[in-house]
Amino acid sequence: MNNILVIGAGGVSSVTVHKMAGLPDTFNNITLASRTLKKCKNIQTSVKNKFNIDINIAELDADNVNDTVNLIKKINPFLVLNLALPYQDLNIMDACLITNTHYIDTANYEPRDEAKFEYKWQWNYKEKFEEKGLMALLGSGFDPGVTNVYTAYTKKHLLDNIDTLDILDCNDGDHGHPFATNFNPEINIREITSDSKHWENKEWKIGPALKNKISFEFPEIGHKNMYLMYHEELESLTKHFPEIQRARFWMTFGDSYLNHLEVLENVGMTSINPIKYKGINIIPLQFLKNVLPDPGSLGKRTKGKTCIGTIITGTKDNSEKTFYTYNICDHEKCYKELGSQAISYTTGVPAMIGAMLMINKIWFKPGVWNIEQFDPDPFMDLLNKHGLPSKTIELNKKLNF
DSSP states (O other): OOEEEEEOOSHHHHHHHHHHHTOTTTOOEEEEEESOHHHHHHHHHHHHHHHOOOOEEEEOOTTOHHHHHHHHHHHOOSEEEEOSOGGGHHHHHHHHHHHTOEEEESSOOOOTTSOOOOSHHHHTTHHHHHHTTOEEEEOOBTTTBHHHHHHHHHHHHTOSEEEEEEEEEEEOOBOOOSSOOSSOHHHHHHHHTSOEEEEETTEEEEEOTTOOEEEEEETTTEEEEEEEEOOTHHHHHHHHSTTOSEEEEEEEOOHHHHHHHHHHHHTTTTOOSOEEETTEEEOHHHHHHHHSOOGGGSGGGOBSEEEEEEEEEEEETTEEEEEEEEEEEEHHHHHHHHSOOHHHHHHHHHHHHHHHHHHTTSSOOSEEEEGGGSOHHHHHHHHHHTTOOOEEEEESSOOOO
16 A cells, blocks of 8 residues: 655645545555644545545644654655655654655755755765665755756757756746735745855856846746746756756746835845744744735636746757757646646646655665656656646757846
8 A cells, every 4th residue: 555644734735635636546545744734624625525535634743753753653654745844854854764764855955044945954864765775855846846857858868968057937927916925935035035046167156136137038928037046956956967067047026026025125024033022032034924825825816827947058969959848837727627826736746746756666766866866757757647748949049148
Protein backbone atom coordinates (compact mmCIF):
# COMPACT_ATOMS: atom_id res chain seq x y z
CA MET A 1 0.00 0.00 0.00
CA ASN A 2 1.40 3.39 -1.06
CA ASN A 3 0.90 5.42 2.09
CA ILE A 4 1.77 9.10 1.81
CA LEU A 5 1.72 11.83 4.43
CA VAL A 6 1.15 15.38 3.18
CA ILE A 7 2.02 18.13 5.67
CA GLY A 8 0.39 21.52 5.12
CA ALA A 9 -3.17 22.35 4.07
CA GLY A 10 -2.94 25.55 2.02
CA GLY A 11 -3.88 26.17 -1.60
CA VAL A 12 -0.97 24.17 -3.04
CA SER A 13 -1.76 21.22 -0.80
CA SER A 14 -5.40 21.25 -1.87
CA VAL A 15 -4.36 20.91 -5.52
CA THR A 16 -1.82 18.19 -4.75
CA VAL A 17 -4.17 16.10 -2.64
CA HIS A 18 -6.99 16.36 -5.20
CA LYS A 19 -4.61 15.29 -7.98
CA MET A 20 -3.40 12.37 -5.85
CA ALA A 21 -6.94 11.30 -5.03
CA GLY A 22 -7.65 11.12 -8.76
CA LEU A 23 -4.85 8.54 -9.10
CA PRO A 24 -5.82 5.87 -6.55
CA ASP A 25 -3.65 3.19 -8.16
CA THR A 26 -0.58 5.23 -7.17
CA PHE A 27 -1.81 7.11 -4.09
CA ASN A 28 -4.13 4.70 -2.35
CA ASN A 29 -3.75 5.91 1.23
CA ILE A 30 -3.41 9.67 1.77
CA THR A 31 -3.10 11.42 5.13
CA LEU A 32 -3.24 15.21 5.24
CA ALA A 33 -1.88 16.93 8.35
CA SER A 34 -1.80 20.56 9.44
CA ARG A 35 -1.90 22.59 12.62
CA THR A 36 -5.25 23.92 11.32
CA LEU A 37 -7.48 20.88 11.26
CA LYS A 38 -10.37 22.85 9.77
CA LYS A 39 -8.40 23.33 6.53
CA CYS A 40 -7.73 19.59 6.39
CA LYS A 41 -11.45 18.88 6.86
CA ASN A 42 -12.37 21.24 4.03
CA ILE A 43 -9.99 19.46 1.65
CA GLN A 44 -11.16 16.07 2.91
CA THR A 45 -14.79 16.99 2.18
CA SER A 46 -13.95 18.36 -1.27
CA VAL A 47 -12.02 15.22 -2.22
CA LYS A 48 -14.90 13.03 -1.07
CA ASN A 49 -17.41 15.05 -3.08
CA LYS A 50 -15.29 15.09 -6.22
CA PHE A 51 -13.80 11.58 -6.29
CA ASN A 52 -15.74 9.62 -3.64
CA ILE A 53 -12.34 8.95 -2.09
CA ASP A 54 -11.71 9.03 1.66
CA ILE A 55 -8.50 10.63 2.86
CA ASN A 56 -7.27 10.68 6.45
CA ILE A 57 -6.58 13.91 8.31
CA ALA A 58 -4.56 14.74 11.41
CA GLU A 59 -3.67 17.78 13.50
CA LEU A 60 0.08 18.45 13.56
CA ASP A 61 2.45 21.20 14.60
CA ALA A 62 5.39 20.46 12.30
CA ASP A 63 7.65 22.68 14.41
CA ASN A 64 7.60 19.84 16.94
CA VAL A 65 9.86 17.02 15.74
CA ASN A 66 8.55 14.53 18.32
CA ASP A 67 4.94 15.09 17.27
CA THR A 68 5.91 14.65 13.62
CA VAL A 69 7.82 11.46 14.44
CA ASN A 70 4.83 10.04 16.32
CA LEU A 71 2.46 10.78 13.45
CA ILE A 72 4.83 9.23 10.89
CA LYS A 73 5.17 6.11 13.04
CA LYS A 74 1.39 5.87 13.32
CA ILE A 75 0.82 6.18 9.58
CA ASN A 76 3.98 4.45 8.32
CA PRO A 77 4.06 6.32 4.99
CA PHE A 78 6.45 5.57 2.13
CA LEU A 79 7.23 9.27 1.93
CA VAL A 80 6.42 12.62 3.50
CA LEU A 81 5.45 15.42 1.15
CA ASN A 82 6.27 18.70 2.88
CA LEU A 83 3.96 21.51 1.76
CA ALA A 84 4.25 23.38 5.06
CA LEU A 85 6.21 26.56 5.77
CA PRO A 86 9.85 26.55 4.62
CA TYR A 87 10.92 27.27 8.21
CA GLN A 88 9.85 23.70 9.02
CA ASP A 89 11.86 21.85 6.35
CA LEU A 90 14.72 20.76 8.60
CA ASN A 91 12.43 19.61 11.41
CA ILE A 92 10.48 17.46 8.98
CA MET A 93 13.69 16.08 7.44
CA ASP A 94 14.89 15.19 10.95
CA ALA A 95 11.62 13.35 11.60
CA CYS A 96 12.03 11.44 8.33
CA LEU A 97 15.55 10.37 9.31
CA ILE A 98 14.35 9.16 12.72
CA THR A 99 11.52 7.13 11.16
CA ASN A 100 13.35 5.93 8.00
CA THR A 101 10.94 7.74 5.66
CA HIS A 102 11.59 9.33 2.26
CA TYR A 103 11.09 13.10 1.86
CA ILE A 104 10.02 15.60 -0.81
CA ASP A 105 9.30 19.35 -0.75
CA THR A 106 8.66 22.32 -3.04
CA ALA A 107 10.77 25.10 -1.48
CA ASN A 108 14.12 25.39 0.27
CA TYR A 109 14.59 25.89 3.98
CA GLU A 110 14.48 29.46 5.31
CA PRO A 111 15.43 30.60 8.82
CA ARG A 112 12.52 32.32 10.56
CA ASP A 113 14.51 35.34 11.67
CA GLU A 114 16.43 36.02 8.45
CA ALA A 115 15.32 36.14 4.82
CA LYS A 116 17.95 33.82 3.37
CA PHE A 117 17.20 31.47 0.49
CA GLU A 118 19.96 28.87 0.34
CA TYR A 119 20.11 25.12 -0.09
CA LYS A 120 23.18 24.64 2.11
CA TRP A 121 21.20 23.57 5.18
CA GLN A 122 19.38 20.84 3.28
CA TRP A 123 22.39 19.79 1.20
CA ASN A 124 24.16 19.13 4.51
CA TYR A 125 21.72 16.23 5.05
CA LYS A 126 23.01 14.34 2.00
CA GLU A 127 25.23 11.84 3.84
CA LYS A 128 22.62 11.24 6.56
CA PHE A 129 20.01 10.27 3.98
CA GLU A 130 22.51 8.17 1.99
CA GLU A 131 23.57 6.23 5.09
CA LYS A 132 19.95 5.30 5.80
CA GLY A 133 19.13 4.47 2.18
CA LEU A 134 16.61 7.31 2.09
CA MET A 135 15.87 9.80 -0.66
CA ALA A 136 15.07 13.49 -0.26
CA LEU A 137 13.89 15.37 -3.36
CA LEU A 138 14.11 19.15 -3.09
CA GLY A 139 12.07 21.74 -4.97
CA SER A 140 9.34 19.77 -6.75
CA GLY A 141 7.12 22.78 -7.47
CA PHE A 142 7.13 25.02 -10.53
CA ASP A 143 9.90 27.48 -9.72
CA PRO A 144 11.84 25.79 -8.32
CA GLY A 145 10.84 22.53 -9.92
CA VAL A 146 9.47 22.63 -13.44
CA THR A 147 11.92 25.38 -14.39
CA ASN A 148 14.76 23.08 -13.28
CA VAL A 149 13.28 20.26 -15.37
CA TYR A 150 12.99 22.61 -18.37
CA THR A 151 16.69 23.41 -17.98
CA ALA A 152 17.69 19.75 -17.78
CA TYR A 153 15.43 18.91 -20.74
CA THR A 154 16.95 21.67 -22.86
CA LYS A 155 20.46 20.48 -22.05
CA LYS A 156 19.57 16.84 -22.77
CA HIS A 157 17.72 17.32 -26.05
CA LEU A 158 18.46 20.73 -27.56
CA LEU A 159 21.89 22.04 -26.57
CA ASP A 160 25.37 20.70 -26.02
CA ASN A 161 26.18 23.46 -23.54
CA ILE A 162 24.23 26.17 -21.72
CA ASP A 163 25.66 29.67 -21.76
CA THR A 164 22.84 31.80 -20.35
CA LEU A 165 19.66 30.93 -18.46
CA ASP A 166 16.75 33.29 -17.81
CA ILE A 167 13.72 32.14 -15.82
CA LEU A 168 10.63 34.27 -16.50
CA ASP A 169 7.63 34.12 -14.18
CA CYS A 170 4.56 36.07 -15.29
CA ASN A 171 1.24 36.11 -13.45
CA ASP A 172 -1.32 38.15 -15.35
CA GLY A 173 -4.12 37.18 -12.99
CA ASP A 174 -6.54 39.80 -11.67
CA HIS A 175 -8.22 38.96 -8.35
CA GLY A 176 -9.91 42.34 -7.92
CA HIS A 177 -8.42 43.12 -4.51
CA PRO A 178 -6.37 46.32 -4.02
CA PHE A 179 -3.55 44.15 -2.60
CA ALA A 180 -3.19 40.41 -2.08
CA THR A 181 -0.60 37.68 -2.62
CA ASN A 182 -1.19 34.46 -4.56
CA PHE A 183 0.52 32.30 -1.96
CA ASN A 184 1.46 32.63 1.71
CA PRO A 185 1.90 36.43 2.16
CA GLU A 186 4.65 36.01 4.74
CA ILE A 187 6.80 33.92 2.40
CA ASN A 188 5.87 35.91 -0.71
CA ILE A 189 6.73 39.33 0.71
CA ARG A 190 9.99 38.16 2.32
CA GLU A 191 11.08 36.90 -1.08
CA ILE A 192 10.05 39.94 -3.09
CA THR A 193 11.58 42.54 -0.77
CA SER A 194 14.96 40.79 -0.58
CA ASP A 195 17.95 41.96 -2.63
CA SER A 196 18.11 40.80 -6.23
CA LYS A 197 20.91 38.36 -6.99
CA HIS A 198 22.02 36.70 -10.21
CA TRP A 199 24.94 34.58 -11.40
CA GLU A 200 27.38 36.10 -13.88
CA ASN A 201 30.98 35.20 -14.77
CA LYS A 202 31.29 32.70 -11.92
CA GLU A 203 30.12 35.03 -9.15
CA TRP A 204 26.94 36.37 -7.61
CA LYS A 205 25.94 39.93 -8.48
CA ILE A 206 23.75 41.55 -5.82
CA GLY A 207 21.51 44.59 -6.27
CA PRO A 208 18.54 46.34 -4.67
CA ALA A 209 15.11 44.73 -4.77
CA LEU A 210 12.72 45.58 -7.61
CA LYS A 211 14.97 48.15 -9.29
CA ASN A 212 16.02 46.34 -12.50
CA LYS A 213 12.92 46.41 -14.74
CA ILE A 214 12.43 45.10 -18.29
CA SER A 215 9.31 44.99 -20.46
CA PHE A 216 8.85 41.58 -22.09
CA GLU A 217 6.17 40.23 -24.42
CA PHE A 218 4.80 36.99 -22.96
CA PRO A 219 2.97 34.46 -25.15
CA GLU A 220 -0.85 34.76 -24.94
CA ILE A 221 -0.47 37.64 -22.44
CA GLY A 222 1.44 40.49 -24.06
CA HIS A 223 3.91 43.05 -22.73
CA LYS A 224 4.47 43.07 -18.97
CA ASN A 225 7.06 44.66 -16.72
CA MET A 226 9.26 42.07 -15.07
CA TYR A 227 11.82 42.63 -12.33
CA LEU A 228 15.16 41.00 -11.58
CA MET A 229 14.95 38.94 -8.37
CA TYR A 230 16.64 36.05 -6.67
CA HIS A 231 15.10 32.58 -6.60
CA GLU A 232 16.66 29.51 -5.04
CA GLU A 233 16.78 27.41 -8.20
CA LEU A 234 19.55 29.67 -9.49
CA GLU A 235 21.82 28.25 -6.79
CA SER A 236 21.22 24.60 -7.65
CA LEU A 237 21.16 25.08 -11.43
CA THR A 238 24.50 26.92 -11.52
CA LYS A 239 25.95 24.19 -9.30
CA HIS A 240 24.72 21.30 -11.42
CA PHE A 241 25.29 22.98 -14.79
CA PRO A 242 28.64 24.65 -14.07
CA GLU A 243 29.10 25.81 -17.69
CA ILE A 244 26.37 28.45 -17.19
CA GLN A 245 27.92 31.91 -17.53
CA ARG A 246 24.85 33.90 -16.52
CA ALA A 247 21.63 32.88 -14.76
CA ARG A 248 18.81 35.27 -13.86
CA PHE A 249 15.28 35.13 -12.48
CA TRP A 250 12.55 37.60 -13.47
CA MET A 251 9.04 38.07 -12.09
CA THR A 252 6.21 40.37 -13.18
CA PHE A 253 4.40 42.78 -10.86
CA GLY A 254 1.72 45.36 -11.55
CA ASP A 255 2.16 48.98 -10.56
CA SER A 256 -0.68 48.82 -8.02
CA TYR A 257 0.92 45.85 -6.26
CA LEU A 258 4.30 47.59 -6.07
CA ASN A 259 2.78 50.85 -4.84
CA HIS A 260 0.95 49.10 -2.01
CA LEU A 261 4.07 47.11 -1.16
CA GLU A 262 6.16 50.29 -0.99
CA VAL A 263 3.72 51.88 1.45
CA LEU A 264 3.69 48.76 3.62
CA GLU A 265 7.50 48.69 3.64
CA ASN A 266 7.73 52.38 4.50
CA VAL A 267 5.50 51.98 7.56
CA GLY A 268 7.36 48.87 8.74
CA MET A 269 4.65 46.30 8.06
CA THR A 270 6.95 44.00 6.03
CA SER A 271 9.55 43.75 8.80
CA ILE A 272 10.41 40.34 10.26
CA ASN A 273 11.93 41.91 13.37
CA PRO A 274 9.68 41.61 16.46
CA ILE A 275 8.21 44.70 18.09
CA LYS A 276 6.46 45.00 21.44
CA TYR A 277 2.75 45.80 21.42
CA LYS A 278 1.00 45.92 24.80
CA GLY A 279 3.76 43.79 26.25
CA ILE A 280 3.57 41.14 23.52
CA ASN A 281 6.20 40.53 20.85
CA ILE A 282 4.62 40.84 17.39
CA ILE A 283 6.30 40.33 14.03
CA PRO A 284 4.74 42.92 11.67
CA LEU A 285 4.87 40.69 8.58
CA GLN A 286 3.07 37.87 10.40
CA PHE A 287 0.39 40.33 11.53
CA LEU A 288 0.06 41.62 7.96
CA LYS A 289 -0.38 38.05 6.71
CA ASN A 290 -3.45 37.70 8.91
CA VAL A 291 -5.17 40.85 7.66
CA LEU A 292 -4.57 40.21 3.95
CA PRO A 293 -6.95 38.00 1.91
CA ASP A 294 -6.32 34.27 2.27
CA PRO A 295 -4.61 33.13 -0.98
CA GLY A 296 -6.89 30.10 -0.95
CA SER A 297 -9.91 32.40 -1.33
CA LEU A 298 -8.66 34.04 -4.54
CA GLY A 299 -9.46 31.26 -7.01
CA LYS A 300 -13.13 32.05 -7.56
CA ARG A 301 -12.42 35.71 -8.38
CA THR A 302 -9.14 35.47 -10.31
CA LYS A 303 -9.13 35.84 -14.09
CA GLY A 304 -6.23 35.75 -16.53
CA LYS A 305 -3.25 33.50 -17.14
CA THR A 306 0.23 32.67 -15.95
CA CYS A 307 3.24 32.11 -18.19
CA ILE A 308 6.33 30.62 -16.56
CA GLY A 309 9.33 29.31 -18.44
CA THR A 310 13.00 29.35 -19.32
CA ILE A 311 14.90 31.10 -22.10
CA ILE A 312 18.21 29.32 -22.59
CA THR A 313 21.03 30.17 -24.98
CA GLY A 314 23.88 27.81 -25.73
CA THR A 315 25.56 25.89 -28.51
CA LYS A 316 24.49 22.91 -30.57
CA ASP A 317 27.02 21.47 -33.03
CA ASN A 318 29.07 24.68 -32.62
CA SER A 319 26.12 26.93 -33.56
CA GLU A 320 24.49 29.33 -31.09
CA LYS A 321 20.82 28.61 -30.42
CA THR A 322 18.17 29.97 -28.05
CA PHE A 323 15.11 28.03 -26.84
CA TYR A 324 12.08 29.23 -24.90
CA THR A 325 10.19 26.52 -22.99
CA TYR A 326 7.09 27.62 -21.11
CA ASN A 327 3.68 26.73 -19.75
CA ILE A 328 0.49 28.78 -19.98
CA CYS A 329 -1.99 28.20 -17.16
CA ASP A 330 -5.49 29.72 -17.03
CA HIS A 331 -6.77 30.80 -13.58
CA GLU A 332 -10.43 30.22 -14.43
CA LYS A 333 -9.79 26.74 -15.82
CA CYS A 334 -7.88 25.82 -12.65
CA TYR A 335 -10.79 27.00 -10.53
CA LYS A 336 -13.27 25.06 -12.62
CA GLU A 337 -11.22 21.87 -12.25
CA LEU A 338 -10.11 22.03 -8.63
CA GLY A 339 -11.33 25.27 -7.06
CA SER A 340 -7.86 26.83 -7.07
CA GLN A 341 -6.06 29.68 -8.78
CA ALA A 342 -3.21 28.99 -11.19
CA ILE A 343 -0.36 29.78 -8.77
CA SER A 344 -1.47 26.98 -6.46
CA TYR A 345 -2.16 24.70 -9.43
CA THR A 346 1.25 25.18 -11.04
CA THR A 347 2.97 24.24 -7.77
CA GLY A 348 0.59 21.54 -6.59
CA VAL A 349 0.68 19.45 -9.77
CA PRO A 350 4.52 19.15 -9.87
CA ALA A 351 4.51 18.21 -6.19
CA MET A 352 2.21 15.29 -7.02
CA ILE A 353 4.39 14.32 -10.00
CA GLY A 354 7.59 14.29 -7.96
CA ALA A 355 5.93 12.07 -5.36
CA MET A 356 4.63 9.74 -8.10
CA LEU A 357 8.08 9.34 -9.63
CA MET A 358 9.53 8.48 -6.21
CA ILE A 359 6.76 6.02 -5.30
CA ASN A 360 7.09 4.26 -8.64
CA LYS A 361 10.91 4.21 -8.23
CA ILE A 362 11.37 5.99 -11.57
CA TRP A 363 13.35 8.65 -9.75
CA PHE A 364 14.97 6.96 -6.83
CA LYS A 365 18.42 7.25 -5.32
CA PRO A 366 19.48 7.58 -1.68
CA GLY A 367 20.71 11.04 -0.72
CA VAL A 368 19.49 14.62 -1.06
CA TRP A 369 18.83 15.71 -4.63
CA ASN A 370 17.59 18.66 -6.61
CA ILE A 371 15.10 17.93 -9.31
CA GLU A 372 17.40 18.72 -12.26
CA GLN A 373 19.73 15.87 -11.23
CA PHE A 374 17.27 13.28 -12.61
CA ASP A 375 16.14 12.38 -16.12
CA PRO A 376 13.70 15.16 -17.12
CA ASP A 377 11.74 13.09 -19.65
CA PRO A 378 9.31 11.25 -17.33
CA PHE A 379 8.54 14.48 -15.47
CA MET A 380 7.89 16.33 -18.74
CA ASP A 381 5.59 13.54 -19.91
CA LEU A 382 3.57 13.68 -16.69
CA LEU A 383 3.28 17.48 -16.85
CA ASN A 384 1.60 17.09 -20.24
CA LYS A 385 -0.75 14.41 -18.91
CA HIS A 386 -1.80 16.17 -15.72
CA GLY A 387 -2.67 19.70 -16.73
CA LEU A 388 0.59 21.61 -17.28
CA PRO A 389 1.53 21.11 -20.94
CA SER A 390 4.76 22.71 -22.10
CA LYS A 391 5.70 24.36 -25.37
CA THR A 392 9.23 24.85 -26.72
CA ILE A 393 10.05 27.32 -29.47
CA GLU A 394 13.38 28.33 -30.98
CA LEU A 395 13.98 32.07 -30.88
CA ASN A 396 15.80 33.75 -33.73
CA LYS A 397 18.21 35.50 -31.38
CA LYS A 398 19.32 35.51 -27.75
CA LEU A 399 17.98 38.00 -25.23
CA ASN A 400 19.43 41.48 -25.66
CA PHE A 401 19.07 42.63 -22.05
